[in-house]
Amino acid sequence: MHRAHLARSAGLAALTAALIAAPLAVPATAVTGTAEAEGSLAFTARLDIGDGQRACSGALVDREWILTAASCFADDPAVSLAVPAGSPKLKTTATIGRTDLTTTAGVVRNVVEVVAHPSRDAALVRLNRPVTTVAPVAVSATPAAAGEELKVAGYGRTKTEWAPLKLHSGSFTVDAVSASDVNLTGKDGVSVCMGDTGGPALRVVDGQAQLVAVNSRSAQAGCFGIDTAVTSTAAVNTRVDDLRSWIDAKLAAPRFTDFNCDGAEDVAIGDPKATVGGDTNAGVIRVVYGDGKGTVELNQDQAYVPGGAEASDWYGESLATFDHNEDGCTDLVVGVPAEDITVGTTTNADAGSVQILYGAKGGIGTGQAAVDHVQGLGDIPVIKGSASEAGDRFGHAVAAGHTAEGEPYLLIGVPGEDLGTVANAGSAIYVRGSVNVVANQEKAGYAGDPEANDRFGASLAGSANHLVIGSPGEAIGTEKDAGGVQILKHALNADKVLTPVLGFDQDADVVSGGAEPGDQFGSSLAAVAYRPSGAATATDSIIAIGTPGEDLTVDTANKADAGAVHVLRVTAAGAVTQVSSIQQEATDVAGAVEAGDKFGTKVVLANTAPRAVVSPSTLVLAVGIPGEALGSVAGAGAVQTFYPFGAAGAHDHWIQAGDASGLGGTPTANHAVGTYLGASATRLYVGVPAAAPYGAAYALPWGNATGGRTGAAAAATTYKPGTDGLPAAGGQFGRTFG
Known part of the structure; x- marks a missing residue:
């Protein structure tokens, strides 16, 4: 049963507020007009909010962002359009490029952030991964004009279907334009219906669509379930032509750490020599939430954190962040390379572990259970197949982030790893979705040969495009601890290893200087997309x-x-x-x-x-x-x-x-x-x-x-x-x- 909606404007008492679809057993689809051909208006998105509790429409305006209506996410849009910044209150998915919902065309993405406009029924929503197969629609720089005809699309009800499976569109005439709204009337009985909220109103010039406004509210004549006494096809849309600077500013804004998904920057600060429960150097991490929302301590004596605090664990000796589960909350990677790991009756000192502590709306520790990566255990083949050994220092360095395609990755340094009889040659482990591989100097195309105390993996860095691994103990000829660096791509090559780009030291033409004893070239690394x-x-x-x-x-x-x-x-x-x-x-x-x-x-x-x-x-x-x-x-x-x-x-x-x-x-x-x-x-x-x-x-x-x-x-x-x-x-x- 759908919930009744009230008009938000006294001058539009006959209109219903925020055409948000009622709970659906199957996906909803659009305007009472004609069904669009597959691939047409592919930038139009269908939003499923709360696993069927609500449905809305939107338009892809950037490879990572959809422009829609703020009322889709408001608790009661008839009362207020206020929407908290950060991740959506209800789980939200977006289907883009699938005009026929019975097909597998296009892509499905999670919505991980909502940014409502401060004064209009408009909102930008960020996707967990970019859309690279559908071209975004351009936002018009010119407002609608009275008498102009616009094409309106959406994934809401039609005349005869509660939940149609195709995108629909219809023609509307512009009646009037105000500072924030566009008043429209549907032609030939076409109406904007429930589920169309946030859908695009388009001007088509030389075959190219321009986004002029988004659906906000409508009288809904002829929509499925609406009283036949309602005859008005009037609709009110929200202008977006003059929101370009607001849109561009948000698209350009840099991302930051946000463990509790509230839109404020947080930070985790390690104190690996802190005492925990009488255990010296057990280590703690202190999380400081932005906007004055308090602090939290993380240590291994807490129920949420795997393991138990022990003297000289140095918990938090290395840290990194990414959104591993792609829910919009930043997740914390914790390297514990001094962790002793017991296998059978043997305790391997400084074997090391790496944990992922998940962010959530209530903060770290209130959501998904933490993951503890230990060599020889777990369900990731490359980690399970690598034995925990004394001095491995698994997690000495960690790097994490997202590829250019938006996929989360984790790179773990194991500089104390022995390769065969070569002590402390070093290695690194890379995990990205179903991809999990080892990177070391035994791999085809990688520079150098494994040598004692190379400490490959002692330093790491990554960007969306490349990975960098340092071996600061690398001997170049007789020059001990001269150091070396290996650059890789995220993609695997025909040898099923991370594709090598270049491995080099200071004797290489690509870098100035020359290899000398004790240089420790590569002991610290940084990388950023450019x-x-x-x-x-x-x-x-x-x-x-x-x-x-x-x-x-x-x-x-x-x-x-x-x-x-x-x-x-x-x-x-x-x-x-x-x-x-x-x-x-x-x-x-x-x-x-x-x-x-x-x-x-x-x-x-x-x-x-x-x-x-x-x-x-x-x-x-x-x-x-x-x-x-x-x-x-x-x-x-x-x-x-x-x-x-x-x-x-x-x-x-x-x-x-x-x-x-x-x-x-x-x-x-x-x-x-x-x-x-x-x-x-x-x-x-x-x-x-x-x-x-x-x-x-x-x-x-x-x-x-x-x-x-x-x-x-x-x-x-x-x-x-x-x-x-x-x-x-x-x-x-x-x-x-x-």
């Missing part, structure tokens, strides 16, 4: 490689472990070129080259506008310099940011404790600022775990961290145990970020 000029999407990757052991000669003096960073571009076709080599001796770069600076100990990259063509205002590299002496304060440390293209000194910015960036404290000996960094598209995170008494962490807006290059400065956020809901306890708070 849209070059002329490309429609971010098809390439920018990769930063830290070489903190690099010795530099200034005049005739050798500066041991001064450090350097190399930045490379990897194209979609696999071409790899160096775009910059950054050292503090470069012209106009702040700071002086000094022995022990270890410039590049940690590198992070951020693309603050991932949809835009990269420019100095969108791409930023942050480099940690933990050995930096500030005046007479030895080992105080600092962070330096750069635009990695062009001259290093053209856009560099210096950050140290107590300066205008918002990094708190004062320069203090051996605080080693720059050892622990994290990044989102909006913020640089700087950890200072040596800060008394428990450590500290800071979130610097990128405008602060770049001296205004990537936007205006804003208030920085300080996280300290004992303040703002964080308990006054810990060991080295601020070592990791997720």
Whole structure:
């Protein structure tokens, strides 16, 4: 039985509010007009809200976004169109490109985010994965005009069917246009019906459709189940032609960590040396929810978290985030490489484990059960088939994200893995849907050969397009610990391994310098998707490689472990070129080259506008310099940011404790600022775990961290145990970020 709806406008008392379909046993379909041919108006979407509780329509306006009506998601649209930001209250799926619902054409996607317009019956909804097989409809820049004829489509009822299985459309005449609405009348008895809410009203010019408005409310004459005494085919649609800037701003907005799906940025901060229940160095993670919604502690003595807290587990030694179950809530990956794993009667010290803790509307721990990945166990063949062994350090490094197709992936470093009799050669495990493979130097096409203490997998990075694995212990000839890097694609090749792009060291032509003992080339890595000029999407990757052991000669003096960073571009076709080599001796770069600076100990990259063509205002590299002496304060440390293209000194910015960036404290000996960094598209995170008494962490807006290059400065956020809901306890708070 359908629920009655009331008009939201006194001037439209005869109209029903928000033409949301009643619960359906089968999918609903559209306007009382004619059925569309397969493939026609393929951008029109059918929304199933709450597994049949509601049905609406919409239009694909971007490969990841549908424009529809906010009333589809409002609790009572007759009273208010207010819709909370974040994931939809009810599970929502979108079918796009399937004008005949009995076929398998098009795609089905989950809706993971709803953004309602603040004053109109319009909403953008984000899909869990992009749609690449259906062209989005263009949003018109010109409003409808009185007397104009528009084509209106939707997946609602028809005259004779409660739940028809084909998209329908009809012609409507524009009666009047106001600042927010378009008044229409259906021609030849055509009406907008329940289930059509949010569907497109289109102007067709030279065979190309333009989206002018979306269905909001209607009198529904002739719709199935409507009293025959109703004869009006009037409808009111919401204008969208003047919402282009609102739409574009949301489409361009960078994504961020959101564990509780409320649209506010959250952060997880690791304290792997914290004591738990008397177990020293057991480790905790502290989650701080945005908008002042509190903090949560995660440790292995909690019922939700797998395992049990033990001394020296160092829980949270590595962290990463992605939306693994594609529900719109960010999920947390926790590496526990010091975890001891018992197999039979043998305890393998530091074998390691990796957990996925799922975000949910109530926060981490309130939704899907956590997953604990342990070698030799579970249902992922590549993990189950790999034995837990002492010193493997499974999870020493973790990288997670989404491919260009939107599929979640997880990369796990196992630098202590023995390959045959080769101790600590290292390996990595990659999991993406049904794909699960091992990456190591035994694989065809990968650079180098497994050697003792290569520690392949000690560092990892990934973008939507590429993966990067470091082996900082790699010996190049007789040059021990010179280091190496392997770049891969997400796709498997004919050998059923991640497709190699390039494996190299500093003796390669693609990178400046030369392999030297102790360089540790690749001990820190970062990668980010990059849209070059002329490309429609971010098809390439920018990769930063830290070489903190690099010795530099200034005049005739050798500066041991001064450090350097190399930045490379990897194209979609696999071409790899160096775009910059950054050292503090470069012209106009702040700071002086000094022995022990270890410039590049940690590198992070951020693309603050991932949809835009990269420019100095969108791409930023942050480099940690933990050995930096500030005046007479030895080992105080600092962070330096750069635009990695062009001259290093053209856009560099210096950050140290107590300066205008918002990094708190004062320069203090051996605080080693720059050892622990994290990044989102909006913020640089700087950890200072040596800060008394428990450590500290800071979130610097990128405008602060770049001296205004990537936007205006804003208030920085300080996280300290004992303040703002964080308990006054810990060991080295601020070592990791997720």
